[in-house]
Amino acid sequence: xxSGKELGRDTIVAIITLYKEGYKCKDIATRVGIGVRQVQKxxxxxxxxxxxxxxxxxxxxxxxxxxxxxxxxxxxxxMDKNPxxxxxxxKENNPALLQDVSVRCxxxxxxxxxxxxxxxxxxxxxxxxxxxxxRIAFSKKYKDWTLEDREQVLWSDESTFVVSSGCRSKxxxxxxxxxxxxxxxxxxxxxxxxxxxxxGCFAFGGVGNLVFFEKNESVNQHSYFELLCDNLPESxxxxxxxxxxxxxxxxxxxxxxx
Numbered sequence: 001x002x003s004g005k006e007l008g009r010d011t012i013v014a015i016i017t018l019y020k021e022g023y024k025c026k027d028i029a030t031r032v033g034i035g036v037r038q039v040q041k042x043x044x045x046x047x048x049x050x051x052x053x054x055x056x057x058x059x060x061x062x063x064x065x066x067x068x069x070x071x072x073x074x075x076x077x078x079m080d081k082n083p084x085x086x087x088x089x090x091k092e093n094n095p096a097l098l099q100d101v102s103v104r105c106x107x108x109x110x111x112x113x114x115x116x117x118x119x120x121x122x123x124x125x126x127x128x129x130x131x132x133x134x135r136i137a138f139s140k141k142y143k144d145w146t147l148e149d150r151e152q153v154l155w156s157d158e159s160t161f162v163v164s165s166g167c168r169s170k171x172x173x174x175x176x177x178x179x180x181x182x183x184x185x186x187x188x189x190x191x192x193x194x195x196x197x198x199x200g201c202f203a204f205g206g207v208g209n210l211v212f213f214e215k216n217e218s219v220n221q222h223s224y225f226e227l228l229c230d231n232l233p234e235s236x237x238x239x240x241x242x243x244x245x246x247x248x249x250x251x252x253x254x255x256x257x258x
Contacts (some may be wrong), residue, residue, distance in 0.1 A: 007038065016054055048156035057117065065242060066101045067109050074110070079116055105177050134248070151204035156247075158199045158219055201235050208235025221254035228257070 007015075008108075011032060016084040018028045025043065029036045045055040075090060089108035091098045098106060127135075163174065174185045194215050201208035209231040213219065220228075232244065244250045 007034065009043070010201050011058065012042055012057070013054055015039055016046050019043050019046070052143045066105065067098075067113075071097045072109065072113065075106075076114055079110065079114070096123050152207065152241050153243045154203045154236060154239055156199065156201035156208075158197055159196045159248060162196050163196060163215075164195045201229075201231075201239070202240040203239035205240035206238055208238050219249075219251050221251050221256050224251045224254075225256055 011034070013203055014032050018031060023031070025039045027037050029039045032039070042055060047068055049055055071094075074094070078090060085093075087110060089105055090106055091101065096128045111118070131141060155184070172185045174180065174182075178185065180186075197213040197217060197219060199213070199219070200210040211227055211231055213223070217223075236242070236244075251257070
């Protein structure tokens with residue numbers, strides 16, 4: 001804790017109580033969670049005051065905080081309920097509490113005092129009720145498999161790769177007043193970039209075949225059946241596997257495949 005910050009009344013009482021019980025300054029600092037010098041400072045004040053009354057911090061000069069504890073607790077409740085709300089939206093939703101508080105002050109309070117840092121939401125697959133039910137059923141079905149059983153599984157899937165050199169996340173620095181559409185300050189992207197689908201598989205024993213489809217070609221039950229016939233036996237041999245695992249994509253669950 002920096003030297004410019006004063007401790008609260010409860011913390012000072014805890015320091016003096018532990019001091020009276022015979023604890024050393026280092027142990028008191030560890031228990032209370034502050035620096036040793038802060039502990040020494042308040043013990044000295046206690047001694048200088050006669051060793052009877054608990055010392056109290058002097059009132060600090062300067063403008064009082066606009067966001068009081070009650071307002072801060074209300075902001076925290078709203079952030080816990082809706083993590084996507086912004087500082088500007090908090091101000092709009094709470095005109096009586098935050099009418100005299102700037103958006104910058106609200107954002108600083110969320111970050112520095114309430115420890116709500118802004119970050120990109122992690123992207124996870126959207127699961128339907130059926131997806132959740134199927135995953136639970138799958139887990140229960142194979143929960144008793146041993147490590148040796150799992151080592152015999154050949155895992156497979158396809159993925160589509162877009163063939164384009166453009167980058168939407170490119171960041172540039174341009175001088176004030178310059179044209180944001182200038183060639184130096186823009187990233188070139190292709191609107192309908194060609195894509196390539198790739199199929200692959202792996203197991204504990206190694207990596208199987210890697211298959212590239214034709215440009216812009218998507219997989220269907222017929223092409224997937226041919227792919228398995230041409231690559232599955234060799235992949236089983238390469239990976240020393242005996243079980244084949246695929247997801248529930250329509251091409252995988254077609255009658256001609258199952």
